[in-house]
Amino acid sequence: MxxxxxxxxxxxxxxxxxxxxxxxxxxxxxxxxxxxxxxxxxxxxxxxxxxxxxxxxxxxxxxxxxxxxxxxxxxxxxxxxxxxxxxxxxxxxxxxxxxxxxxxxxxxxxxxxxxxxxxxxxxxxxxxxxxxxxxxxxxxxxxxxxxxxxxxxxxxxxxLSEQSNRAPLPVPPGRFRTVRQGRSGVVVAVGPLLDATLEAVAGLDVTVLYASTVRPFDAAGLRAAAGAAERADVVLVEPYLTGTSAPFANDALMDLPHRVLALGTAREELRRYGTSREHARAHGLDAAGLRRRIGSFLAAARTGAATAGVR
Structure with a gap:
């Protein structure tokens, strides 16, 4: 290819x-x-x-x-x-x-x-x-x-990136595409991180949205997906600086109780050469790193809900 x-x-x-x-x-x-x-x-x-x-x-x-x-x-x-x-x-x-x-x-x-x-x-x-x-x-x-x-x-x-998903997924510019549906939250995977994200959330009951256009940000698409879930917990998986799209996600959900976990390239400079694959792993953007952080984020929501139910 x-x-x-x-x-x-x-x-x-x-x-x-x-x-x-x-x-x-x-x-x-x-x-x-x-x-x-x-x-x-x-x-x-x-x-x-x-x-x-x-x-x-x-x-x-x-x-x-x-x-x-x-x-x-x-x-x-x-x-x-x-x-x-x-x-x-x-x-x-x-x-x-x-x-x-x-x-x-x-x-x-x-x-x-x-x-x-x-x-x-x-x-x-x-x-x-x-x-x-x-x-x-x-x-x-x-x-x-x-x-x-x-x-x-x-x-x-x-x-453009040297990283690539295995297969193309056409999306109309300016829209997010629903790749799979779940009830426990929404994960937005951007560009070449879709494959790693899908591997990371295997077995988790979450909706996955795919974005190949991030500006304009598809606020309506995110809001619809989050509103259909049991909890408006949103994870942004972006191949650039962590938190870049967090303000846009928060604005989209401003009148809904929600949490946002932003995953991306760390702000601290990684003073290594290595390969792009090694950098992805160091930033926690490989499947294992994403699984660990997304799993912890969703587990915290479940624990909080259970604690709130104790009287």
């Missing part, structure tokens, strides 16, 4: 042939994968070199001329390093672009802290008007990139 990054470069190349309004803006990363596209469309495939601030600034300029820029590099170089340009050249100027990253969170763990960006979605949450897609499979990545490219002049972030 190809990776999300490989699928993206193939799809973006095809889109350049299909839509003359699209342009691809690069900062060296993946430029070798766009060689043929650059030859076919030299005015719409632009490599600015290792200048990430210019990368986003150029995209803003292209958008002002009426083009739809697709901007690509590693997450830490596309959101964190040029954040001021994202804020000013895109948001302040009220123009759209499609930002597509590779190397999500700790995928490029061997590259050290400079190549890790678990806080990217949380950082974008400080700005208005962003749609955020987190596909869990290359097929989903293709569908979401195509949707983003055709999404008018909106600002869209597509977060």
């Amino acid at each position: 190809d990776t999300m990054r490989e699928r993206f470069t193939a799809v973006a190349t095809a889109l350049l042939d299909e839509d003359p309004r699209l342009a691809v803006v690069l900062a060296v990363i993946s430029a070798d994968r766009f060689t043929d596209a650059a030859r076919a469309h030299p005015d719409r495939v632009i490599d600015v070199g290792i200048r990430e601030q210019l990368l986003v600034g150029a995209a803003g300029g292209l958008a002002l001329t009426g083009l739809r820029p697709i901007v690509h590099t590693f997450g830490s170089f596309l959101v964190e390093r040029p954040f001021e340009q994202v804020k000013l050249d895109l948001v302040h100027q009220e123009v759209g672009a499609v930002l597509v990253t590779a190397g999500a969170s700790y995928d490029i763990s061997a590259g050290g802290r400079t190549h890790q960006s678990p806080g990217d979605v949380a950082l974008l949450d400080t700005l208005p008007g962003w749609t955020v897609h987190v596909p869990g499979h290359p097929d989903e990545a293709e569908a979401l990139v195509r949707h983003a490219a055709a999404d008018g002049d909106h600002r869209v972030y597509v977060r």
Whole structure:
């Protein structure tokens, strides 16, 4: 199976042939994968070199001329390093672009802290008007990139990962999909963490919702699932900074008694290289770690309910 990054470069190349309004803006990363596209469309495939601030600034300029820029590099170089340009050249100027990253969170763990960006979605949450897609499979990545490219002049972030679920699960953008139903709580699994989440909750009486789009947050979908359960206990399993979507979940359930457990990448820096699989385990985002924490969370609810019933 190809990776999300490989699928993206193939799809973006095809889109350049299909839509003359699209342009691809690069900062060296993946430029070798766009060689043929650059030859076919030299005015719409632009490599600015290792200048990430210019990368986003150029995209803003292209958008002002009426083009739809697709901007690509590693997450830490596309959101964190040029954040001021994202804020000013895109948001302040009220123009759209499609930002597509590779190397999500700790995928490029061997590259050290400079190549890790678990806080990217949380950082974008400080700005208005962003749609955020987190596909869990290359097929989903293709569908979401195509949707983003055709999404008018909106600002869209597509977060690609080296991690992938075994099979695609199509979900309409902006909606959560019910994978299984239960009565003891709701678990929201985001993108490439669906397989580990399903393994973790095997045998537990919980509803599992799958999200490949996290902004806008499907408040109605979460509320409906939580309202149908015996207890509005919600677990968020996200492949980026822990607690990123907790405010959105709390807002969705503000008039219901509820508890939220947010699971994601720890805020403390993990000062190790290793592999992405080892980082997932260290952050408790493998099946065993998720099982332990989700099980404890649900058990505490049962214990509390039993204690409340004692007179």
